[in-house]
Amino acid sequence: MKPTQLVATGGLAIAMLIAASRGAVAQNPGPGPGEDPLARFLFPPELVMSHQQAIGLSDKQRTAIQQELQRAQGKFTDLQWRMSADAEKLTHLLQTTPVDEAQVLDQVDRILGTERDVKRTQLSLLIRIKNTLTPEQQAKLGELRRQGMPERSMRPPGIPPG
Secondary structure: OOHHHHHHHHHHHHHHHHHHHHOOOOOOOOOOOOOOHHHHHOOOHHHHHHOHHHHOOOHHHHHHHHHHHHHHHHHHHHHHHHHHHHHHHHHHHHHOOOOOHHHHHHHHHHHHHHHHHHHHHHHHHHHHHHHHOOHHHHHHHHHHHHOOOOOOOOOOOOOOOO
């Protein structure tokens, strides 16, 4: 597997988490089959940014969300560099003959650990955004999402593409 494929896999994990956070919108009180609680209960930054005025986002809330985004972006950059280096090392390990299975599996564990950190950082960002919003703002965003109000992009600014 090429390093770019492994990095793309990590980016795909980010994209899937972001998409899941925006995907299916629940219309029943409880989650049904195929419904995603991330999409139902969390709000991606782009949704909040797209509807700042509609939900009455205060300057203090905007600043708090921007700070959380900046912190997450810094982590994503570090994680992306780490994943790239780990993927490159894995490629070199796989090019040897014979392949040292233990070393390869160790390296895969490092890559999977980095992917876990990416997902955890993304989820943490979504939780912090939700916690910044009032219950009324959350309800309004949920309503706007259900109505299918257009959003500009699936990816928050600075989040690595998948």
